[in-house]
Amino acid sequence: MRPCGTFDERYSQDMAILRIKRHWGLLIGALILLYLFPLFGSYYFISLVNSLCIGIIIVLGLQIVSGYCGQISFGQAAFMAVGAYTSAILTGKVGLSFFLALPISGIVAGLIGLGGGAPSLRIKGFYLAMATIAIHFVVMWLIPHLDITGKTQGLHPPAPQIGSFTFDSDEKIYYIIVTVMLLMTYGARNMVRTRVGRAFVAIRDNDLAAEVMGIELYRYKLLAFFISCFYAGIAGSLWAHWIQVVHPEQFTLLHALNYIGMLIVGGGGSIPGVFFGVIFLRLLDEGVMFAAPLLASIFPWIGIHPAASMSVSVFGIVLIIFLIYEPRGLAHRWEIFKTSYRLYPFSH
Amino acid sequence: MRKILCGVLIFTFLFVTGVLQSNAQKEVTYLSLADYTAAIAGLNVPGDMGTEDYFKELNAKGGVDGVKVKFIGVDTRYDVARGVSAYKRYRAEPKLLVANAIGTPIGKAVGPLATKDKIVQLVPGDGEFQANLGRIFVWGPTYQDAFAATVDWLLADWKKKGKTGMPKLGFISWDSAYGKEPLRGGKEYAEKRGVTLAPPEFFPPGTMDHTVYLSRLAKAEVNYIFVGGVDPTPTNVIRDAHKLGLTKTIQFFCDYWGPTSLGVRLHPEALEGTVIVSYYLRGDDARKHPLSNLWVKYGHGKLEDMNEVYTIGMLWAMTFEAGLKIALKEVGYKKLDGEAMYQAYQKLTGLERAGLQGPCAYSPTSRRGSWEVRFYQVRAGKVTSISDWIKAPDAVSLHKF
Numbered sequence: 001m002r003p004c005g006t007f008d009e010r011y012s013q014d015m016a017i018l019r020i021k022r023h024w025g026l027l028i029g030a031l032i033l034l035y036l037f038p039l040f041g042s043y044y045f046i047s048l049v050n051s052l053c054i055g056i057i058i059v060l061g062l063q064i065v066s067g068y069c070g071q072i073s074f075g076q077a078a079f080m081a082v083g084a085y086t087s088a089i090l091t092g093k094v095g096l097s098f099f100l101a102l103p104i105s106g107i108v109a110g111l112i113g114l115g116g117g118a119p120s121l122r123i124k125g126f127y128l129a130m131a132t133i134a135i136h137f138v139v140m141w142l143i144p145h146l147d148i149t150g151k152t153q154g155l156h157p158p159a160p161q162i163g164s165f166t167f168d169s170d171e172k173i174y175y176i177i178v179t180v181m182l183l184m185t186y187g188a189r190n191m192v193r194t195r196v197g198r199a200f201v202a203i204r205d206n207d208l209a210a211e212v213m214g215i216e217l218y219r220y221k222l223l224a225f226f227i228s229c230f231y232a233g234i235a236g237s238l239w240a241h242w243i244q245v246v247h248p249e250q251f252t253l254l255h256a257l258n259y260i261g262m263l264i265v266g267g268g269g270s271i272p273g274v275f276f277g278v279i280f281l282r283l284l285d286e287g288v289m290f291a292a293p294l295l296a297s298i299f300p301w302i303g304i305h306p307a308a309s310m311s312v313s314v315f316g317i318v319l320i321i322f323l324i325y326e327p328r329g330l331a332h333r334w335e336i337f338k339t340s341y342r343l344y345p346f347s348h
Numbered sequence: 349m350r351k352i353l354c355g356v357l358i359f360t361f362l363f364v365t366g367v368l369q370s371n372a373q374k375e376v377t378y379l380s381l382a383d384y385t386a387a388i389a390g391l392n393v394p395g396d397m398g399t400e401d402y403f404k405e406l407n408a409k410g411g412v413d414g415v416k417v418k419f420i421g422v423d424t425r426y427d428v429a430r431g432v433s434a435y436k437r438y439r440a441e442p443k444l445l446v447a448n449a450i451g452t453p454i455g456k457a458v459g460p461l462a463t464k465d466k467i468v469q470l471v472p473g474d475g476e477f478q479a480n481l482g483r484i485f486v487w488g489p490t491y492q493d494a495f496a497a498t499v500d501w502l503l504a505d506w507k508k509k510g511k512t513g514m515p516k517l518g519f520i521s522w523d524s525a526y527g528k529e530p531l532r533g534g535k536e537y538a539e540k541r542g543v544t545l546a547p548p549e550f551f552p553p554g555t556m557d558h559t560v561y562l563s564r565l566a567k568a569e570v571n572y573i574f575v576g577g578v579d580p581t582p583t584n585v586i587r588d589a590h591k592l593g594l595t596k597t598i599q600f601f602c603d604y605w606g607p608t609s610l611g612v613r614l615h616p617e618a619l620e621g622t623v624i625v626s627y628y629l630r631g632d633d634a635r636k637h638p639l640s641n642l643w644v645k646y647g648h649g650k651l652e653d654m655n656e657v658y659t660i661g662m663l664w665a666m667t668f669e670a671g672l673k674i675a676l677k678e679v680g681y682k683k684l685d686g687e688a689m690y691q692a693y694q695k696l697t698g699l700e701r702a703g704l705q706g707p708c709a710y711s712p713t714s715r716r717g718s719w720e721v722r723f724y725q726v727r728a729g730k731v732t733s734i735s736d737w738i739k740a741p742d743a744v745s746l747h748k749f
Contacts, residue, residue, distance in 0.1 A: 047436040051429065141552075144523060152525040154456070170436075243432060244460065249453040249524055250428040254386075289434055293420045301647075304400050304421035305393050309384035311423060 004342055017189060034178055038171045047170045050242055053181035054235050055278040059262050060188045061231025067268035068192055069224035070204030074256045075116045075132040078139035079229040081251035082109040083236025085149050088157035088246045098160035098241055105237035106230040113229025117222040136253055144248040154247035157240045173242050180238060184231060189271045200224055265322050267329020276330035284318065285311050374415045374681055376443040378668055381434055382450045386426035387553050388578045391605055391657050392450050396421050398661020401642045412672045415681055428457045439465055445689040446470060446668055452526040459484055467686035468693055474529055478715045479749035483690050485710060488627035488717040491603060492743035495534035495574065497721045498601050498625050499541055502572045516544045518565035520585060521576025523550035530576060530603065533747035546570045558588040566594055574601045583611035590618035601625060608655050609731050616729035624724045628663065628705050630656045631724060631731030639702055659704050666701045667708065706737050
């Protein structure tokens with residue numbers, strides 16, 4: 001729904017993501033705030049934004065393959081690992097610049113991800129989920145058994161560098177992570193509006209009907225997996241150079257489940273939904289981490305560890321609540337809010 | 349509605365009182381990055397219960413020279429991202445002196461950050477922190493040292509049984525950095541002592557059935573098998589070995605995270621005869637220790653249900669207390685920081701911790717929490733001591749890290 005009084009007079013207006021001056025104002029304001037944040041934000045919050053941005057990139061990839069194309073994938077953590085290790089090897093062992101290693105990591109993860117997409121023509125739903133779980137285990141078995149990956153000991157990728165300037169702190173690497181996140185979001189937002197994006201949605205809604213309309217199912221499903229894994233690979237590369245330790249135990253199936261949880265809470269088939277899901281669940285997690293010691297100090301009978309281990313139950317409860325009461329996620333709530341705001345004071 | 353309002357008011361009052369109280373006193377912080385809900389929760393939960401109770405007891409007695417200890421426990425879920433995030437969240441806590449990173453991957457990820465912040469970090473048993481001296485301290489002897497002590501023990505056992513030739517040793521553990529750590533130096537030590545090591549077997553953490561791996565070891569005709577993994581893993585491995593009939597012909601060993609009395613209670617027949625190498629008291633030795641009464645005092649249930657790992661938690665706290673005492677004496681409360689604590693930890697050489705563990709071995713050249721190990725055996729369903737404290741060999745120096 002357009003903002004009240006906004007009419008499209010040209011094709012470019014019809015295609016615009018930002019339609020009115022207020023949208024542009026809000027975007028520019030948000031970007032300024034985002035880029036100035038390290039100047040006034042605390043170390044912890046900067047680090048939190050870094051982790052949120054990396055999470056957003058991963059879930060954007062998952063949104064494309066699952067939310068838009070309807071292909072369930074549990075392999076996102078493994079493909080993130082592929083990106084992280086590729087980047088660590090290319091920068092640490094080959095001596096390539098991080099800025100070259102970053103896209104290569106995405107491409108390598110994407111190519112390996114085609115393996116995940118390969119069975120998608122013959123199987124779907126639960127069976128495809130099982131196939132992607134299998135890929136997760138194959139990848140995560142290979143990594144600690146190869147010499148090039150440092151086996152179980154992992155690798156220590158260097159901090160990104162431009163000339164003599166090293167991005168060796170949370171504050172410095174923040175600019176790289178945020179910029180990449182914005183570019184990836186822009187890419188995803190535009191892609192879902194293209195012919196490719198519409199083909200994905202058609203496949204998700206009814207693959208037989210899509211095929212009858214002339215959409216090559218196999219090609220588009222593989223493309224969705226490639227893009228999704230490309231995103232995971234980019235996120236993995238950023239993660240590796242941010243944490244500077246890459247270890248096989250960092251990428252577990254539990255992480256993959258967590259990303260799917262973020263998608264459910266945020267809402268499938270929506271780019272803002274990715275932001276909502278990642279931010280909501282990560283902040284919930286951080287909130288529990290923050291509240292647990294306080295709770296334990298105020299109510300000592302609870303004890304430290306029962307209070308601290310609440311986050312798992314909270315995650316589970318939140319997922320159940322969303323699945324029952326708002327299966328379309330926070331993005332749907334946001335749409336309802338926007339509609340009522342635009343119609344105000346009228347009810348419809 | 350009125351009830352809800354009253355509840356909110358009471359909660360707010362308690363919250364504000366709690367925050368104000370904690371801000372009013374002289375306090376230092378001890379951070380535990382522990383896994384309370386995932387792969388190594390069996391170790392972390394009782395461990396941190398011990399630390400928390402010991403600090404409660406210490407604070408109730410007035411703290412260390414009037415300085416109270418604030419214990420913060422975070423559930424990392426064995427997740428590196430969460431561990432790192434938690435560290436970053438709490439690194440700015442007032443007077444954060446020690447971060448205990450429980451779990452090998454989290455220890456490795458947090459290590460560089462804690463070092464940068466000049467905070468003392470504790471890790472379970474990885475030898476690389478002894479090989480590369482820094483601010484990271486190991487709780488006890490390293491994994492490889494304990495493994496080497498077991499090699500010595502099995503050689504003596506072999507001789508005692510009047511067998512000729514040299515025994516063959518099998519190794520089975522998690523397919524992870526922790527699982528492979530005992531062999532980084534331990535393998536070299538076994539070779540040095542002439543013990544043949546069969547190709548080691550590694551399985552993913554969480555594996556429920558270990559028969560394939562055990563069958564391969566049996567095929568290799570090993571005489572002894574060393575089982576790694578945090579309980580209940582070792583208990584489950586030996587349960588599977590028992591099913592295969594291997595416990596009749598092969599002597600099983602476990603590292604210091606091996607079966608606790610609670611694990612033994614689950615599978616007493618399977619675990620019968622298993623030897624455990626430990627640097628802390630186990631079984632009745634642990635339960636009879638006067639400090640174990642804190643378990644009952646703080647309402648965790650009957651003493652016979654106490655997990656022995658509870659005492660390790662008290663050991664971390666006791667070591668912290670001793671370090672804090674030295675640091676306070678040297679720099680006073682105002683100047684107290686991670687650097688002062690780091691210097692203090694290096695002066696803890698020879699510290700006695702109520703006999704729960706061997707004397708502390710921390711020094712400018714040592715990051716080992718102690719050298720001594722003790723052997724226990726499961727006999728008639730009980731974890732029974734079969735040796736006195738024995739100094740473990742140095743296996744770390746045999747490996748190139």
